[in-house]
Amino acid sequence: MLEAGDKAPDFDLATDTGRVSLASLKGKNVVLYFYPKDDTAGCTSEALQFSSEVEEFAKLGAVIIGVSKDSAASHAKFRKKHDLTVELAADTTGEIVEAYGAWVEKSMYGRKYMGVDRSTFLIDREGVVRDVWRKVKVPNHIKAVLTAAKALKEASPK
Template sequence: MVDSGSKAPDFSLPTDQGEAVKLSTLKGGPVVLYFYPKDDTSGCTQEAKDFSALIEQFETVGAKVFGISPDPVASKAKFRKKHELAVELLADEDKRVSLAYGVWVEKSMYGRKYMGVERATFLIDKTGKVAKVWRNVKVPGHVDEVLKAVKALKA
C-alpha cells in the first residue's frame, strides 16, 4: 500500500501513442497519477474529461498528469481520440503498477466479487515522494481538489 510520505514506486509504461513514460525521469515538478477502472466508461470518461479541461492549469504550475488503467495501448488511443482528451493515458496491461500502488483490489457488484482497479489518485512531489493520496475517488469535484493540492505543494 502506497501512502503519503512514502517513495512512489518507479515504473515505465506505454502511453496511448506507444511511447514509454518512466516515472523517475519526471522529477522536477509534481506528477499526478490517477488510476481508473476502464477506458470509455461513464465515470472514467468524465474523470478524463475533467483532467483534460484543467490540463493547462496543471501544466502552468509544472505538473504532469497521467491516467492509468489496465486497458491496452490501442484502447487508450481510441478513448483519447474519441473524447479529444488532453491528458496522457498509460497502459498497465499486466497490472504491475496497479499492484505496486495498491489499487488492484477485490471489488463487488451485484453480489459478485471480482478483481479490478480502485479509482485513486496519487500526487507525487518533485523528489519522488507521495505527497497526497485520494482513494475510492468520487469523480465530481475531484480534479479541482487535486489541482488545489498541486498548487499548495508548489507554494
C-alpha cells in the first residue's frame, strides 16, 4: 500500500482537455484525489469544494487532479454541468487507481464488491508522496489537504 515517503507511481491519463502525466508536473506539488463516480452526490460535493480552492492551491504551487474510472467524455459533461475548475483524469483501465491502492473491496447491505476508495495523495515537486488520506469523508477534507499543502510549501519554499 502506498504511504507517505514512497515514490508516487507515474501516470499518463486522458482528460477532457488532453492528457496529464505526473512527469509533466515535476516541479509542482500535486493533489491527486480518487473518487468513485462522476455526478454522484459525494463526488460532486468533493469536486465543487476542490474547485472552490483551486486558486489557493495554485498560490502554494500545487495543482489538483481528480481521477476516476469514468471516461474523459463523462468528465467533460461533469465539469460543464457543475462548472468545475479542477482537472479530471480518466483511468478507464483502473491501472492507476490500483497503483495508488485506491481499488478496494467495499461492502453495502452485506454485499461485497470492488470499488474506488475516496482517497487523496499530496505529492511533492520531486514526485514523492507526502500525505495520504484514505476513506475520505468530504466535509472538512479539503481544508485538511489545504493545510498540508501550506505546510509542504513552507517546508520547501521555492
